Amino acid sequence: MYPPPHAYTPAPLPRPSRRWWQHPALVITALVLLPPVGIALAWTSQWERTQKILATVLSGVWFLIPLLSDPPEKAGTEDKPRAAAAVSVSPTPSSSPTPAPAPTPSAAPQMPSAVGWPYAQAEQAVEDLIGSELKAMSAYADVTLPADHGSWLVCFQDVAAGSGLVPQSAAPVVHLVAPGTDCPAAPGTNLRPEPVAPAPAPTTAPTTAPAPDDGTGGSGGGNVSYKNCAAVRAAGAAPIRRGEPGYGRHLDRDGDGVGCES
Incomplete structure (x- = not known):
């Protein structure tokens, strides 16, 4: 294999x-x-x-x-408030009392009813609201307001009671009378009205009695005379009668006492 x-x-x-x-x-x-x-x-x-x-x-x-891990500086900052709280000292009470805050004018002050008040009282009440001067005038036109008028009484005020006052532009005015003097019906009235001179007696013009007609053809009254009937008609006195100014026998041909009949 x-x-x-x-x-x-x-x-x-x-x-x-x-x-x-x-x-x-x-x-x-x-x-x-x-x-x-x-x-x-x-x-x-x-x-x-x-x-x-x-x-x-x-x-x-x-x-x-x-x-x-926490940063090391953070741990240090956390300990600072604790240390500050530990060493904080309680404040000692002050011996002098804290003064109360002064009252500030109202944002929307209203005019008080000062009628019947002495001017000094009205002045303080109004000027605390608007921060400006309250103007005073005599209620009588023929009475001069003295320099020291704090005791004079208020009869009229030009701003009605309860009306809103604008502190920046308000200028209210009061009208005063001396103590013991009644208020007039309206400001500007005279306390002692001037005497009214008597009206002269009407004189009447003397009237001249018409001269009697002596039949000689003279004038019938006063100094009026007409030469003829044409003058009578031109004066609008025709027909002229006996006894009227200017009547004469030369104007009455028929002797009936009415001359210049036609």
């Missing part, structure tokens, strides 16, 4: 050439400095599978250690 032929053993395949990014030194440096990049390069290298897994685990742990 012939001996059995030798078993055929295939020749090993040639390993591919290594690229520059597959160099072990470069892969290890990336695993230490940039673990995600290093892991990617390790799996593209020509390392054994076991080596790739081991490099991935070690690089991942190296990458997660700084993320999971």
Whole structure:
């Protein structure tokens, strides 16, 4: 018998050439400095599978250690509030009382009813609301308001009670009378009215009595005279009768007392 032929053993395949990014030194440096990049390069290298897994685990742990640990400066800042709270000293009460805040004018003040008040009281009440001066005038036109009129009484106010006041532009006015003096019916009235002069007596014009008819043909009254009936008619006095101004016998031809009849 012939001996059995030798078993055929295939020749090993040639390993591919290594690229520059597959160099072990470069892969290890990336695993230490940039673990995600290093892991990617390790799996593209020509390392054994076991080596790739081991490099991935070690690089991942190296990458997660700084993320999971607390930074040292954070621990120091947490201790600062506790230390400050421990050394805080309770404040000692002040011997002087705290002054109360001054009242501020209302945002929408309303005019008070100041009628009957002394001017000093009305002035304080209004000026606390608007922050400006309350103007005062005499209620009587013929009475002069003195410089010291704080005790004079308010008779009228130009802004009705309850009306809103604008602090920036409000300028209310009050009209005053002296204590013991009644208020007038309206501001500007005279306390002492001027006397009324008596009306002059009517004069009547003197009347001239008609001159009696003496039968000579003269005028019948006053200074009126007519030359003829044409003048009488032109004056609108025809017919003219005895006793009327201007009557004359030369105008009455028939002597019946009526001249210029036609």
